[in-house]
Amino acid sequence: MPIAFEMRSADITYGPDAFKDKRGLQLSVLELQPEGIPPLVELYKNFDLDSQFQGLPPTEMDLRIAWLQGLLKSGIHMIALMKDGNIAGHAALMELPGGKSCEFIIVVVKEHRNNGIGMKLCKASKKWAKTLGYKSIWLNVSSSNSSAIYIYKKVGFRVLNSLKADFEMEVSL
Numbered sequence: 001m002p003i004a005f006e007m008r009s010a011d012i013t014y015g016p017d018a019f020k021d022k023r024g025l026q027l028s029v030l031e032l033q034p035e036g037i038p039p040l041v042e043l044y045k046n047f048d049l050d051s052q053f054q055g056l057p058p059t060e061m062d063l064r065i066a067w068l069q070g071l072l073k074s075g076i077h078m079i080a081l082m083k084d085g086n087i088a089g090h091a092a093l094m095e096l097p098g099g100k101s102c103e104f105i106i107v108v109v110k111e112h113r114n115n116g117i118g119m120k121l122c123k124a125s126k127k128w129a130k131t132l133g134y135k136s137i138w139l140n141v142s143s144s145n146s147s148a149i150y151i152y153k154k155v156g157f158r159v160l161n162s163l164k165a166d167f168e169m170e171v172s173l
Contacts, residue, residue: 005037005069010076014128021115027088029124032077039087040079044068048110053142054166071105076132078124080108080117088112091121093129096138101170102129104139106148114147122155130173138170 015030032040044057044064057064071077071092080089089108096103104125108118129137139157141148143166152169161168 005072007072012131021117023115026083028081032079043087089117089121091125101136102134104137118151136170136172140166140168142166
């Protein structure tokens with residue numbers, strides 16, 4: 001039986017924004033459309049569990065699918081789409097209470113990391129969030145994830161709080 005997914009859409013669409021990563025691979029950053037859900041599900045079905053942060057996505061597959069269903073309903077989503085139709089990265093913006101700020105989640109497939117895809121998704125998400133009227137973007141990152149922290153700082157995020165094992169970061173738009 002196929003898995004049902006509902007998806008929230010933004011009032012203003014984003015992309016496609018074509019670019020080449022550091023290896024010369026052609027990709028596009030664009031808003032996730034319904035036809036992109038099956039490749040996104042595959043991304044999370046094959047997720048490298050060593051990259052989990054705060055238990056997300058869940059280890060157990062049924063819980064992982066339920067988590068993704070909830071994420072798609074509550075957030076707006078961008079993907080880094082490769083020419084072959086596979087997704088190299090996924091970013092989500094979820095509105096926080098009050099409607100002025102949003103939470104940011106980003107995933108780049110392990111074999112595509114350190115090639116500029118995360119940076120491109122961060123910049124595109126920041127641009128899209130500003131266009132949608134948000135005043136800031138908030139995230140939580142493991143304090144040991146130096147590559148992600150470097151990217152976040154490079155696009156303007158600052159550390160708000162240093163918790164035990166992670167940083168709370170924010171960027172004003």
